[in-house]
Amino acid sequence: xxxxxxxxxxxxxxxxxxxxxxxxxxxxxxxxxxxxxxxxxxxxxxxxxxxxxxxxxxxxxxxxxxxxxxxxxxxxxxxxxxxxxxxxxxxxxxxxxxxxxxxxxxxxxxxxxxxxxxxxxxxxxxxxxxxxxxxxxxxxxxxxxxxxxxxxxxxxxxxxxxxxxxxxxxxxxxxxxxxxxxxxxxxxxxxxxxxxxxxxxxxxxxxxxxxxxxxxxxxxxxxxxxxxxxxxxxxxxxxxxxxxxxxxxxxxxxxxxxxxxxxxxxxxxxxxxxxxxxxxxxxxxxxxxxxxxxxxxxxxxxxxxxxxxxxxxxxxxxxxxxxxxxxxxxxxxx
Ligand code: GDP
Numbered sequence: 344x345x346x347x348x349x350x351x352x353x354x355x356x357x358x359x360x361x362x363x364x365x366x367x368x369x370x371x372x373x374x375x376x377x378x379x380x381x382x383x384x385x386x387x388x389x390x391x392x393x394x395x396x397x398x399x400x401x402x403x404x405x406x407x408x409x410x411x412x413x414x415x416x417x418x419x420x421x422x423x424x425x426x427x428x429x430x431x432x433x434x435x436x437x438x439x440x441x442x443x444x445x446x447x448x449x450x451x452x453x454x455x456x457x458x459x460x461x462x463x464x465x466x467x468x469x470x471x472x473x474x475x476x477x478x479x480x481x482x483x484x485x486x487x488x489x490x491x492x493x494x495x496x497x498x499x500x501x502x503x504x505x506x507x508x509x510x511x512x513x514x515x516x517x518x519x520x521x522x523x524x525x526x527x528x529x530x531x532x533x534x535x536x537x538x539x540x541x542x543x544x545x546x547x548x549x550x551x552x553x554x555x556x557x558x559x560x561x562x563x564x565x566x567x568x569x570x571x572x573x574x575x576x577x578x579x580x581x582x583x584x585x586x587x588x589x590x591x592x593x594x595x596x597x598x599x600x601x602x603x604x605x606x607x608x609x610x611x612x613x614x615x616x617x618x619x620x621x622x623x624x625x626x627x628x629x630x631x632x633x634x635x636x637x638x639x640x641x642x643x644x645x646x647x648x649x650x651x652x653x654x655x656x657x658x659x660x661x662x663x664x665x666x667x668x669x670x671x672x673x674x675x676x677x
Contacts, residue, residue, distance in 0.1 A: 348380060352387040355486050363459065363486050370478035371464040385478060388485035394613075395427070395484045395491045396600055399509030401502045401531070406517050407541040408494055409448035411583035416449070418589050419490055420457040427483040428452070431476050431495040431505050432463030459483065473504045474627070477620060480508060497531065506534040507616060510609060511596055513537045516558070518551035533565055536576050536599060539592055543580030551580045572602040632668055639667045 354362035370381040402408045416426045428449070452458045464475045476493065483491050493509055495501040506512040514535040532538075538558045543551035558578035565576070577595065581588035603609040633639050642664050649655040 345383070348383045348387060352384055352485070355388065355482060356391055358487060360459065363482060364461075366482045367461060367479045370482065371475045381478065385481055388481060391485045393484050393487055395480075395488045396511070396596070397480060397491045397493065397509045398596065399493050399495070399502075399505040399512040400515060401495050401497050401505060401512070402515030402541075403497045403517075406515050407583045408496075408515055411515060411539075411541060411581070412492055412494060413449040413452045414583045414586055415589050415593070416452040416458055416492065417455065418586070418593065420452075420455050423457075424489040425457045425487060426452075426459070427486075427488040427491045428458065428460040429476055429479050429483070429491060429493050430461070430463035431472055431493060431501050459486075459488070470623075470627070473508075474623070476505075477508055502531050502534065507619065510603070510612065511536045511599060513539060513592075513596075515539050515541050516554070517542055518547045518554045532561060532576075535562075537592065537595060538562065538576065538578040539581045539588070540578065541581050541583055543587065544582040544585045548580075555580050570606060571608060572599050575599055629668070633664070636668065639664055642667055 351362055351366060355366055366381075366384055369377050369384065372378065372381070400408060400412065412428055416428065419426050449460060453460050461479060464472055480491055480493070493505050495505045497514075502512075502514075512534050514531060514537070516538060518540055538555075540551045540554045540558065543555075555578045562576045562578060575595075579588060579592060579595070581592055583589075600609065603612070633643070646655060646660040646664060650657050650660050
């Protein structure tokens with residue numbers, strides 16, 4: 344099995360697309376033996392130290408995400424870059440299917456040999472989707488992609504999750520009249536490095552110009568991250584259908600990435616992200632172990648009642664449960 348994993352890793356690193364897809368499927372699987380293989384694979388791939396530019400992209404349905412990704416992705420592959428598109432879909436559990444990262448929405452890009460599109464894994468929990476997307480990013484980086492685009496819709500916590508896995512976070516919005524910022528939550532504005540006002544074409548062009556000004560003003564009022572690039576966050580108009588502003592947006596993303604690499608911000612952010620993911624994994628594995636250990640589960644139930652009736656204090660009761668786990672247990676499943 345170990346040599347199979349080594350072989351899979353070698354094939355991924357040499358750009359074999361089937362190996363890439365197989366590895367992501369392995370990482371998405373809920374089976375404990377698949378998870379163990381995926382962990383071994385990711386450990387091997389981590390040694391490659393290859394880094395892509397990870398771009399998080401969020402926007403409400405209909406704003407033009409897939410149109411933008413198709414046009415932007417084709418522009419990048421046209422420059423000889425390799426582009427992967429992944430999705431974090433908070434609705435996939437409800438709908439049972441994915442509305443993001445759908446190949447039929449990015450037809451040309453999905454046929455491009457330098458692009459790889461992977462829809463969001465369907466999972467019962469957003470945390471599970473996040474974990475699998477992180478693995479998919481790592482696999483794509485080892486496979487030598489230059490850019491990994493991580494798409495999400497502006498719902499719930501998914502933007503924060505995506506921003507946490509990205510080097511840059513881009514918010515796509517539609518032109519809107521008035522100075523009300525389209526109900527975009529302050530939290531999202533705070534994590535955005537760029538606000539792209541899409542559909543800046545035809546009748547919507549002048550509205551888009553005003554919207555850009557509104558957002559530029561709002562972004563100026565937000566507190567800057569100390570030490571980050573002085574010109575960011577910024578707002579600019581684009582038209583995904585006409586290809587307007589895409590080259591400018593890409594130039595800005597590269598400039599921001601270069602600034603962050605030069606100043607150490609990039610490495611710091613990646614290190615912070617990695618620490619956070621590690622802590623998540625430890626927490627998740629502990630919880631999984633707890634729920635897969637009948638003795639611990641029984642103790643939890645008994646102690647919960649004792650805590651409820653005031654016979655035991657929560658802290659020391661919890662320590663008793665954890666003590667039951669300190670022996671070697673089965674490998675944690677999901
Ligand atoms: P998504 O749901 O965010 O992925 O949005 P889509 O990419 O599916 O686009 C939603 C609609 O907006 C489609 O009818 C697109 O043709 C249209 N659209 C996307 N980008 C643009 C643009 O730049 N200009 C105009 N006028 N329409 C656009």
